[in-house]
Amino acid sequence: MPTPMIHVVDDDEGLRASLVSLLESYDWPVAAYASADEFLRARRPEGPCCLILDIQMPGADGLDLQAELKRLGQEHSIIFLTGHGTIPLTVKAMREGAVEFLTKPFTEEQLMRAVEMAMHRETARMSELQDSAALQALYDKLTPREKEVFAHVATGRMNKVIAGVLNVSEVTIKVHRRRVMDKFGIRTLADLVRIASQLGIELPQR
Structure with missing residues (x-):
């Protein structure tokens, strides 16, 4: 997995430099970026990514950047900083997925605890994405008939019922079902149903 990265977005040059120095000491x-626009223009590395984001900045503010990233489909763990936090702002930020909302002045301990929380969330998210990519690659290697049997089995239907629907023998269904299980390295129906759900496989109507 790529190295986790922290991006500090704050128009206050002094605070920005202090945050960079503190984080590098860990x-x-x-x-670091002086504005939301500068961050959006930058070429950012792939991998776990945490934003420490000032909520009030000239031009696009922190909430604007959060909304733009969501529109772009770029999920990032965000820690918001503010000099005058309000409950409505906090609620809005947290509803949109922010990890923490820190009111200035905050302590080193508060910030580092928030960073650890954000990075834990990021690494878990990246791991899940990698797992999904690996599962998709395995699914793509199934034959058309195996994909068809996969979808029917994931509905919980018995082999005999699937055989009737597909107009093949029950033995044929058992063979394809076993091949699907072997290709995914799984042994239970629950595992197969979980994979179908994770990949968003469209299941036949019962």
Whole structure:
């Protein structure tokens, strides 16, 4: 998995420099930006990514950037910073997926706890994405008939019922079902149903 990266977005040059210095002292790779626009223009590496984001900045503010990233389909764990937090702002940010909302002045301990939380979420998300990519690659290698049997089995139907629907023998269904299980390295129906759900496989109507 690529190295986790922290991006600090704050128009306050002094605070921005302090945050970078603090985070680097904990051995976190850090990049800093003076505005939301500068961050959006930057070429960012793939991998776990945490944003430490000032909520009030000239031009696009923190919530604007959060909304734009969501529109672009770029999921990032965000820690918001504000000099005058309000409950409505906090609720809005958290509803949109923010990890933490820190009111200035905050302590080093509060910030680092939030960073650890954000990075834990990021690595879990990236791991899930990698798992999904691996499962999709395995699914793509199934034959058309195996994909058909896969979908029917995932509905929980018995082999005999599937055989009748597909107009083949029950033995044929058992063979294809076993091949699907072997290709995914699984042994139970519950595992197969979980994979179908994770891949968003469209299942036949019962």
